[in-house]
Amino acid sequence: MRRVRIDLAYDGAAYVGWQMQPNGLSIQQVVEEALVTLLKSPERIVLNCAGRTDAGVHALRHPCVADIPGRIEDAALMRGLNTLLPDDIAVIAVATVAPDWNPRHDATRKSYRYLIHNSVVPDPFLHNRVWRIPHPLNEAAMREGGAFLVGQFDFTSFRAARCATKSSQRRILRLDVWRQGETVVIETTGTGYLKHMVRNIVGVLVEVGLGKRPPEWVGQVLAARDRQQAARCAPPQGLYMVGVDYDGPRYDEMDDE
Secondary structure, rough: OEEEEEEEEOOOOOOOOOEEEEOOOOOOHHHHHHHHHHOOOOHHHHHHHHOOEOOOEEEEEEEEEEEEEEOOHHHHHHHHHHHOOOOEEEEEEEEEOOOOOOOOOOEEEEEEEEEEEOOOOOOOOOOOOEEEEEOOOOOOHHHHHHHHHOOEOHHHHHHHHHHOOOOOEEEEEEEEEEEEEEEEEEEEEEOOOOOOOHHHHHHHHHHHHOOOOOOOOOHHHHHOOOOOOOOOOOOHEEEEEEEEOOOOOOOOOOOOO
């Protein structure tokens, strides 16, 4: 047996999320079944990841790890899996790692990106890949509001109701907002995230962008430590896991978005 890191990219629209569940098809189930088929394993090959993604959420690079039997080379494993996987899931890298390497616990930073199609006209080619908002957004005001969230704070106002994590303390290292034509991009890097934290941040920033709230309201929501003081949770289809870093200082905050 040897441990391999498998980096995935996927369109999450057709899946119930990363984690295997009884109510639908998951990314984990599809990739694990491909591993079993390729390696002719009589037993399940468990794939662990850097962080679970929700139904409809996408990934540009999602690091995972599996202990696999046999002597198949990394390049052959990557080719074989991509032959078996559906078109909306791809293996973009495979590498043998140390037996104790863990994609979640060894992580130091995670980055997420959220895409908003800010147009009165729907784009059918962006279906299930963005949140379309037809009313004008002021991305400069959103950027000003997002600055209140950079640092280490209690993010209770931005956690999901069913979030089971004991501590709401999290550290955001960077939060940027910019426009590319009709697309407003929100990107954040942090040492860890609470469940739905990024999507709840986006929901608050959209209120600012629409002119319903001033930028300083974001800081007031943060200080309130009350989810009821925030805005709606942004829909999942605009969210992308960008990647996970493994260098730099480590923090015990790498919970799932």
